[in-house]
């Protein structure tokens with residue numbers, strides 16, 4: 001299949017500058033983009049193409065994984081176009097399609113929705129109506145629009161896929177009426193992270209872990225994604241979303257399901273997704289009135305002063321959630337999911353604590369380090385050296401994969417990996433609709449119970465380790 005280009009809605013946004021352009025620049029440097037591949041950034045701002053390219057260049061200097069080079073950027077920049085439009089105005093899409101046609105990138109085109117969820121539907125609608133007018137599809141009316149006429153055009157849609165289940169369903173229905181289902185890619189960039197992909201190998205390629213991966217040996221599982229950054233320029237989006245929808249429903253749920261799933265029947269993406277989805281379906285139902293026992297929401301002091309955040313906002317920037325999975329393997333084992341902004345460290349990891357082997361003996365720990373360092377750490381017990389007694393010392397083995405310089409620059413960034421997968425029509429590292437649906441159902445219930453029976457919000461200082469009350 002030909003890949004001719006990518007159109008980024010939200011081309012002047014944080015995501016485009018920090019993640020998408022650096023990923024595309026690296027793919028360009030690695031020779032993974034076809035010679036005539038073009039990238040169209042769409043935004044409302046009045047930039048000339050040169051001004052836009054200058055901005056992109058500054059971000060590349062800072063965010064490219066591969067060493068930035070002026071010489072390579074000179075070649076890369078010939079791929080970049082800037083297109084100004086109001087994405088919420090349906091009438092502007094006909095001109096956009098004309099532009100795409102003129103640039104000759106229709107074949108194998110990828111649309112990237114790097115915008116807030118409320119723009120997803122207007123963009124899809126705008127494209128649909130304009131495409132109808134183009135008579136490309138011979139469609140009589142938009143209502144009977146046939147998604148087949150979109151051929152191999154793909155769409156990548158950013159999380160959160162809506163603000164709740166109903167919104168997510170509506171967005172998906174709308175997308176399906178325009179794009180073929182197999183061409184809709186729900187991106188969750190955590191699925192492209194090296195150590196998250198590695199969890200399956202760790203679990204299923206090592207007898208020492210595989211054999212003890214069950215309630216008989218495991219005391220608890222913790223999945224933490226701590227950030228030092230606040231909401232920066234994303235206050236408008238974040239204030240409507242909050243940490244539950246921004247991080248828990250997608251990134252942390254995906255990790256949890258990979259940690260907890262049964263061994264998939266085979267390595268196909270369908271079997272893996274099915275195994276993950278079974279975990280979501282087996283989440284223990286919540287006792288609504290006792291929501292405080294499993295959920296804690298926090299907000300950093302100063303959040304309400306952030307740009308585009310309501311002065312009386314009750315949006316959570318910190319969440320601690322305790323889950324249980326009701327199946328043979330996990331019955332009774334708590335899973336703690338925690339995430340927060342403006343904390344004292346950037347650290348994402350999975351910590352599995354094993355049961356103690358007797359009084360006074362520490363349980364073993366296995367830490368899968370996702371970022372900033374990537375690696376695996378195991379804590380275990382040995383006899384205190386130099387003594388004849390059975391006094392026990394806890395020691396650790398620490399494997400830091402990313403500390404090896406070669407690996408640091410050799411491992412593709414998540415977005416790089418995922419954009420390439422999409423170009424290659426490989427969906428295995430993308431979220432699947434059923435997973436999104438099941439996880440939203442659970443999160444919806446949590447939110448409803450919180451609003452009905454709790455509404456407690458714990459404040460914490462910026463650069464601290466979160467609310468003191470957190471579990």
Ligand code: BG6
Nearest residue numbers: 159189225227229246247348371
């Ligand atoms: C995004 C969230 O999906 O992930 C952001 O919208 C968050 O709020 C980011 O900061 C974290 O990603 P990473 O790769 O920096 O851990």
